[in-house]
Amino acid sequence: MSTALQLLPEWVKQEAVILAWPDHDTDWRPWLADVRQVYLTIIEALNAANTGVILLVKATEVEACKTQLGKDAKVLLLVADYNDTWVRDYGFLTCTSSSGMQPLEFTFNGWGDKFDARKDNLANRNHLAPLCQLPLTTVDLVAEGGALEIDAEGHLLSTQFCLTNPKRNGALSLDSYREVFKQYLGASQVSIFEQGHLEGDDTDGHIDTLVRFTPDKGLVVQSAFNRPADQHFAGLAALVAECKAAMPEHKIFQLPLPEIFNPDGDRLPASYANYLICNQHVLCPVYQQPEDQLAVDIMQTAYPDFTIVPINCLPLVQQFGSLHCISMQVPQNTLKPEIVQQLNAGVSQR
Template sequence: MTPSMQLLPEWAKQEAVIFAWPDLDTDWYRWLDDVRQVYLDIIQALNAANTPVLLLVKAKEVAHCKTMLPADAKVLLVPTQYNDTWVRDYGFLTCRSEQGLQPIEFTFNGWGEKFDARKDNEVNRTTLAKLCQLPLISIDLVAEGGALEIDESGHLLSTQFCLSNPKRNGDLSFERYTEIFKKALGASKVSIFEHGHLEGDDTDGHIDTLVRFTLGQGIVVQSAFNRPNDAHFVGLAALVAECKAALPGHQVFELPLPEIYNAEGDRLPASYANYLISNQHVLCPIYQQPEDELAMAIMQQAYPDFKIVAINCLPLVQQFGSLHCISMQVPENTLKADIVHRLNEGVSQL
């Protein structure tokens, strides 16, 4: 039986990617110029992949933001309010349904009430839902997009550490999570991994920093094979073993682990697995580290029919996230026709 709703994999054809513009009222204030340049680099790379950008921006920032964008950039500025820019975790997800492509949302509570996310949690209902062909569906569950990874067959991946945080959904069992993911997202199978966590990760081990699907039965895993004495080595090796057990027919691509610290001496959760797939391109984070070149070579092996584009994300990881965390893709035929038209006519504003 075909499920009534099924979450689309990231490599489905896209008509836009959503971002939220960083400003002085977000966590980026200490690195604002550098971080904004990362956003501009990503927008340029996505436009080169024929992917326009829906850019959430606070009303007071619209005029200045326009001055930073090339006039011919395929960007639609969408004024709204938000706490911060981690759109992966509060932007709507898109499912295939009998009615068409269906936007859905979970509740976002700042990764288990670690941070104020009340404005973030309202963005879909107040702003983004109006841009979609079908009405937004809200699921009564605290969950984030970065905590979920799915392939074309409906196999969904997540992590125990994230889902078991009691400040998300109390003592909700993994069995009940599985039932909800099957019903709400059309998951045919759910694998919830026990191992794998990066030091400094506020999300409690989001899957998008650890394990990603490729087309043609492959998985990319953030390993630490290159650092046998690293504190992460044992846990990430156990994660690789879990992946092989859960996905025995899949080819495993292990990524090297960089070692980066901030000015305060804290280890930063730099992951090469936190990449974004968009229209036959894979935008991959690099961190100005010795491992960058090897990581990109492995990514090309994992996605042989895609163009691999390296994006310097060293400024992003200063706030303990990376490229995938700040983005949310919108599959083709999700948005209203007039919005799609606006997206493709150069920089404009709603």
């Protein structure tokens, strides 16, 4: 690398968040109206946090989408094609560099070839990279944004179950992953957890459903302390113990675990840890469950200087993901000035 890169933590100032509009050709079809309402609520919350939204939308959906957005919404409709809406895992990451804010992508292969992701894998170079000040850097590695969590000191977290899926990078060793994360993401330390997994999670245990940093040496962990008889209890308790051993100086905030099943009887991987930090706000998923208020209260304790915004994500978890999974933040000074100006001018199209 000719210039040192450093992946930024989520709480840095942001100028936009990327989303992808659900449509009839995605897996959201059975819940489309409800899911779109969740997206509109998120867009409203992001705008209230002084953040514009770059909304990937298919050409056939543009006009209908415009009619659902508020007339004062700060949304740039970016006509694009994609397989699905889990932008966290294919949208570009943003690193600092000596040249400015550097967009960077890994290869996305549908979480180990589980789903067709060929269009998703082209979204950055075909649609998003032209909006950025610096050209896109592509790393020859299969990895997803939801598998990576970092703090301001460059401590990067991930999970062994995800990284060692052979359909991502073959038999690549954890030490080799650490070297890539140090070289391209500026990781000063890498902790890869062995414990913790939610039933129904297609991602093989993404870190953004399990463990998140706070800005002041805190760790928010999806626990199951409230459900000692739950099948997840032992594994998540072991994860908490791993966190304490790896970062004994950090304060641990354990989240309760909801219990949600779909109509087919499948346990859904509902996680309160799948929240989005955005400009001193935390958009926190809730699921219309008895644990919701406790989770929000714990989040407020973990992020005392942030505004906690509960978002009903029960429709999202029907497709085995949640709020953080559908979003990707763009830090300040990443986009071209004219794009930022367009974003702040109301609903527009590009």
